[in-house]
Amino acid sequence: MIHPTATVEEGARIAPDVSIGAYSYIASGVSIGAGSTVGNHTLIEGETTIGRNNRIFSHAVIGSIPQDLKYRGEKVRLEIGDDNIIREFTLINPGTEGGGGVTRIGSGNLLMGYVHVAHDVQIGDHCILANAATLAGHVELGDHVVVGGMTPIHQFVHVGDYAMIAGASALSQDVPPYCLAEGNRAVLRGLNLTGLRRKLDRDSIDALKAAYRRLFESGAPLQKTARELAEASNDPAVKQLCRFIMESKRGIPFKRKTNAQ
Incomplete structure (x- = not known):
């Protein structure tokens, strides 16, 4: 299952059924779980743990040192779960000491x-990052987030569950769960109704619509x-939306309306 031209350093922990393609290089600190495949010309290094049934395509670079000038060689990690698809020429860096490691x-x-995933990024489950999406250091994505192609996200930005960032946007502030943002700089454009219909019933969607209007369109x-709203609503999704707003550190990008308007 390991091509004869591939290099696997002593100490790497590779499950017996892992496939490693031609001219790939796996460093000694790497662990790769069962059922995973690594394409040709791929580099995986550092203290990198990769779970089960991941598909890593050719020319990916995973676990190389952070692109952070403060990094001085300290021991840091990259952890990847199960059932991920990592396509060609992706770059994923481990953490830094200042960001939790x-x-x-x-x-x-x-x-x-x-796609580039920078140092100290935290990505949940079932997210989609389209071609050339770029996550700067310390970005957090919840679950079921979609980031469109050619979209950079500023460092320390937090994107909530089931949010969507349109392609060719540039995001510099936090996007609450269930919302859609678009533009350069990206602002909220409404709810991510396509994602909501996959998760919530009609009553919850209606409650979120009413909450969105009151939060972002009332002035x-x-x-x-x-x-x-967090105190008055009984809907869990509305409460989650409100908590996110109250806890946001970079602010929410929306076009403010005044009462006069």
Whole structure:
């Protein structure tokens, strides 16, 4: 299952059924779980743990040192879960000491070609990062997030569950769960209704629609409105949306309306 031109350093922990393609290089600190495949000309190094049934395509670079000038060779990690698809020419870096020391990618994700996942990024489960999406350091993605192609996300930005960022956008602020953002700089454009219909019943979607209008279209103060809704609503999705807003550190990108408008 390992091509004769591939190099696997002593100490690497490779499950017996893992396939490794021609001219790939697997360093000593790497662990790869059962059922996984590694394409040709792929580099996996550092303290990198890869779970089961991952498909890694050719020319990916996984676990190379962070692109952070503060990095001084300290021991850091990259953890990747199960059932991920990592396409050609992706670049995934481990964490840094200042950011917790670990980059984590959950399970069931699709990272298309030329995606970059920088140091200390945290990605949940079942996310899709389209071609050339770029996540700067310390970015957090929840579960079922979609990031369109050619979209950079600024460092420390947090994107909530079931949110979607349109292609060719540039995101510099936090996007709450269930929302859709688009533009350069990206702003909220509404709810991610396609994603919502896959997860929530009609009553919850209607509750989110009403909450969205009150939060972002009424002209009322955002934080005050979020607190009021969180206390008044019985819908878990609405509460999650409001908590995210109240906890946001980079602010929410939306076009503010005044009462006069």
